[in-house]
Amino acid sequence: MHRTLRHSLVVPLLAASAALALAACGSSGSAPAASSASGGTLVVDSTFDLKTADPARSYEFTGELLGHNVYEHATTFEGTDLTKPVPELTTFAFSPDNRTLTLTLNGEHKFADGTPVTVDDIVFSYQRVQGITGSPSFLLDGVTVAKVDEKSLTLTTTAPNLALPAVLANPSLGIVEKSLVVAHGGTTGTDDAAEAYLNTASAGSAAYQIDTLDVSSKIVLKRNPNYVGTAPTWDKIVIENVAPATQKLNVQSGTAQIALDISPDGTKGVDGGSTTVINGISGFTVYTFFAADAEHGKAASDPNFVAAVRHAIDYSKLLDIAGKGSVQPGGVVPVQFPGALTSDPTNSYDVAKAKELLARSTYAGEPISYLYASDVTVQGLRLELIAQSIQADLKAVGITLQLDPQPAATYYSTLRSNTVQAALSYWGPDFPDASNYLAFTPGQGVAKRANWTADSATGQQVAPLVAAAQAASADTRNAAYQDLQRTLNEVGPIVPLLQPAQSVVTTTTVSDVVPSPLWLLDLASIH
Amino acid sequence: MSDVLERPGRWTRRLAPRGERSPWRQPLAVLGAVVLVVWLLVAALAPLLAPFDPLEQSGDRLAAPGGAHLLGTDSLGRDVLSRVVFGSRLSIPVAVALVVGCLVVGAVLGALAGYLGGWVDEVVMRVADMVLAFPTIILAMVVAAALGPSLVNAVIAILLVNWPQYARVTRSLVLGAKTREYVVAGRLLGAGPWTSLRRDILPNVAAPVLVLATLDVGSAILVLSGLSFLGLGTVPPTPEWGSMVADGVQQFDAWWIGTSAGLAILSVVAAVNFVGDALRDALDPHTRSTVAGRAL
Numbered sequence: 001m002h003r004t005l006r007h008s009l010v011v012p013l014l015a016a017s018a019a020l021a022l023a024a025c026g027s028s029g030s031a032p033a034a035s036s037a038s039g040g041t042l043v044v045d046s047t048f049d050l051k052t053a054d055p056a057r058s059y060e061f062t063g064e065l066l067g068h069n070v071y072e073h074a075t076t077f078e079g080t081d082l083t084k085p086v087p088e089l090t091t092f093a094f095s096p097d098n099r100t101l102t103l104t105l106n107g108e109h110k111f112a113d114g115t116p117v118t119v120d121d122i123v124f125s126y127q128r129v130q131g132i133t134g135s136p137s138f139l140l141d142g143v144t145v146a147k148v149d150e151k152s153l154t155l156t157t158t159a160p161n162l163a164l165p166a167v168l169a170n171p172s173l174g175i176v177e178k179s180l181v182v183a184h185g186g187t188t189g190t191d192d193a194a195e196a197y198l199n200t201a202s203a204g205s206a207a208y209q210i211d212t213l214d215v216s217s218k219i220v221l222k223r224n225p226n227y228v229g230t231a232p233t234w235d236k237i238v239i240e241n242v243a244p245a246t247q248k249l250n251v252q253s254g255t256a257q258i259a260l261d262i263s264p265d266g267t268k269g270v271d272g273g274s275t276t277v278i279n280g281i282s283g284f285t286v287y288t289f290f291a292a293d294a295e296h297g298k299a300a301s302d303p304n305f306v307a308a309v310r311h312a313i314d315y316s317k318l319l320d321i322a323g324k325g326s327v328q329p330g331g332v333v334p335v336q337f338p339g340a341l342t343s344d345p346t347n348s349y350d351v352a353k354a355k356e357l358l359a360r361s362t363y364a365g366e367p368i369s370y371l372y373a374s375d376v377t378v379q380g381l382r383l384e385l386i387a388q389s390i391q392a393d394l395k396a397v398g399i400t401l402q403l404d405p406q407p408a409a410t411y412y413s414t415l416r417s418n419t420v421q422a423a424l425s426y427w428g429p430d431f432p433d434a435s436n437y438l439a440f441t442p443g444q445g446v447a448k449r450a451n452w453t454a455d456s457a458t459g460q461q462v463a464p465l466v467a468a469a470q471a472a473s474a475d476t477r478n479a480a481y482q483d484l485q486r487t488l489n490e491v492g493p494i495v496p497l498l499q500p501a502q503s504v505v506t507t508t509t510v511s512d513v514v515p516s517p518l519w520l521l522d523l524a525s526i527h
Numbered sequence: 528m529s530d531v532l533e534r535p536g537r538w539t540r541r542l543a544p545r546g547e548r549s550p551w552r553q554p555l556a557v558l559g560a561v562v563l564v565v566w567l568l569v570a571a572l573a574p575l576l577a578p579f580d581p582l583e584q585s586g587d588r589l590a591a592p593g594g595a596h597l598l599g600t601d602s603l604g605r606d607v608l609s610r611v612v613f614g615s616r617l618s619i620p621v622a623v624a625l626v627v628g629c630l631v632v633g634a635v636l637g638a639l640a641g642y643l644g645g646w647v648d649e650v651v652m653r654v655a656d657m658v659l660a661f662p663t664i665i666l667a668m669v670v671a672a673a674l675g676p677s678l679v680n681a682v683i684a685i686l687l688v689n690w691p692q693y694a695r696v697t698r699s700l701v702l703g704a705k706t707r708e709y710v711v712a713g714r715l716l717g718a719g720p721w722t723s724l725r726r727d728i729l730p731n732v733a734a735p736v737l738v739l740a741t742l743d744v745g746s747a748i749l750v751l752s753g754l755s756f757l758g759l760g761t762v763p764p765t766p767e768w769g770s771m772v773a774d775g776v777q778q779f780d781a782w783w784i785g786t787s788a789g790l791a792i793l794s795v796v797a798a799v800n801f802v803g804d805a806l807r808d809a810l811d812p813h814t815r816s817t818v819a820g821r822a823l
């Protein structure tokens with residue numbers, strides 16, 4: 001929801017037709033596949049949205065890929081398991097009241113220049129993120145960072161925050177080498193001037209370091225000779241900014257070994273031969289909402305109407321459009337996160353039930369204006385297709401959706417005006433924890449778009465469940481968040497629709513490629 | 528008066544060299560006319576010709592041409608042939624209506640500017656110059672984006688950017704015609720400005736403007752499709768050629784979506800241009816002679 005979006009390319013009309021005709025005649029590339037001998041160069045194709053390589057300022061997809069692979073973090077996640085953060089630079093332990101998280105150095109880690117990672121580096125890195133007040137600063141809002149001794153530090157919050165270990169794995173919270181950054185103008189305030197340096201070199205301790213970087217075209221990474229973990233297979237990684245259609249050609253011809261942005265439909269027919277498709281589940285939740293207040297929602301604000309919509313949508317059809325790897329979550333929390341609901345009968349396709357509920361509502365066939373972004377894709381999934389599919393589904397039960405497609409340039413401002421009758425939108429996780437989804441509860445960020453207020457009748461119904469989830473202990477919080485999501489489904493105006501697939505196409509010469517919803521790829525584990 | 532004075536329109540028509548082949552016997556003109564008639568029939572008989580409801584998700588997504596779906600299916604499983612057929616019902620009539628609208632607005636303003644002169648001429652022509660200073664598609668995009676995507680707004684946008692060319696042509700023709708003897712004679716016989724414009728001038732400037740309009744139908748289809756292609760024209764799920772090409776570009780492997788709609792646009796635009804050329808040759812032999820190098 002907060003990141004730079006990838007827009008469709010605009011090309012002249014007839015030129016596009018001609019190109020399509022040519023594509024019809026063409027076939028996959030026939031260049032020999034690149035060798036993947038250990039120690040060589042791995043080429044990764046991606047569409048860039050990079051603005052900066054400074055982790056304390058970066059909050060874009062490409063920045064996450066870079067942040068995770070160049071900088072180490074206090075904690076991390078292993079493979080596809082996003083339910084449990086594990087130690088990386090530090091081990092962690094909560095105080096009994098869950099208000100203080102103590103981080104203790106986890107063995108010796110070294111920056112690329114051989115300097116050991118110290119507690120001072122960690123404290124400086126966190127305070128720098130807070131002080132710069134850049135895009136990722138909110139991750140550490142309300143957190144007091146303090147050094148305890150040469151081995152440990154504490155993160156203190158006013159209210160219990162059990163999500164903190166998961167937050168610390170965010171690529172933006174990478175640990176930088178204090179002495180190096182300070183020498184290049186780094187501070188823990190808004191006067192920090194180290195961004196220019198961090199755009200040309202890295203000050204991290206992860207498996208790779210920046211060799212050269214051009215934010216708009218190409219990033220070249222080289223090994224960190226002092227990395228203390230298992231040495232990565234590849235000497236050099238080249239990440240290129242390439243349009244999705246070209247990515248497919250590149251990976252088929254072997255020019256690139258990994259393509260990150262081929263759409264779900266584009267991956268069809270690519271699996272097999274010299275290429276492999278790996279379908280993961282993305283961390284995005286695509287959802288739709290109907291304004292909860294009578295002024296903007298009109299007939300759509302009727303809870304029976306929203307309940308009818310929940311049963312009128314053919315979710316399997318949406319998953320077909322979204323491609324292999326996409327799933328329907330039970331609630332707004334992605335299925336791979338702790339506290340997720342894997343399914344909920346409240347959101348299920350049942351036309352008869354939908355018609356019955358619609359008959360009980362005040363809806364009388366009037367058109368419902370439905371806003372969506374016409375040029376936005378989420379993991380290659382075009383939201384306009386989802387909007388049109390929902391329109392067709394609702395038409396089948398007697399609901400008329402009048403589509404209101406708007407380009408991203410105006411879509412977001414319209415959405416944020418909190419005056420739309422209904423809309424299709426999506427949410428990308430800031431960290432893999434159910435508490436990140438409190439934004440969907442009455443009066444919070446996403447619910448505000450639907451004018452769902454905390455003092456409304458349904459808002460008051462949800463409030464105790466929100467409080468219970470926030471106060472829950474480590475043992476009970478997953479169940480508490482699941483209860484909360486069930487209630488959101490029963491009384492709320494927001495309908496979670498699907499999680500798109502995260503498809504990665506690779507040549508068969510590479511292995512152990514694991515797509516991650518948090519940082520796209522862990523380059524060090526690729527062989 | 529018309530019985531007494533020869534009108535230049537008739538005079539130039541007689542001047543056409545004898546023995547020339549009629550423009551309508553040129554192969555391209557015939558081809559254009561045939562293609563255009565076929566498309567008009569397709570548009571008129573769309574519900575009978577289309578095998579499926581163009582909005583119905585009648586098959587598997589992105590099914591290749593063949594079987595029940597002769598031109599395959601699109602991203603949502605809708606029949607591409609049916610959508611191309613129904614697309615003609617929108618693109619052709621709207622383009623024609625658009626050109627007629629531009630013609631009426633532009634010709635009236637141009638005629639008034641040319642005939643009345645003075646401040647009317649200055650105001651109309653400076654506004655026209657202002658509009659013409661911008662590339663058509665860019666200005667249409669700005670207007671359509673400001674008004675919001677819809678077919679009506681796209682038509683308004685194109686209307687706003689397209690009338691000046693008619694105004695300019697009409698003005699220059701009226702400027703030339705208003706000093707002719709038969710117009711002056713008409714005025715001396717007591718005709719007012721409106722009567723003079725309508726009865727003496729209009730019939731003699733109509734042919735070049737009509738030729739321009741005919742040739743412009745093709746570009747109107749293109750601009751309209753272009754706006755839809757950019758997401759500023761018709762709103763989904765309406766079948767429209769431009770938005771189908773946009774869908775095809777997104778689904779590069781499903782070549783049949785964009786290619787079918789693109790070829791539909793190509794054939795209609797080419798046909799209209801062929802017919803327009805023939806019409807120009809028929810109504811304006813002077814231009815034809817110039818093109819053939821005989822005017823020298």
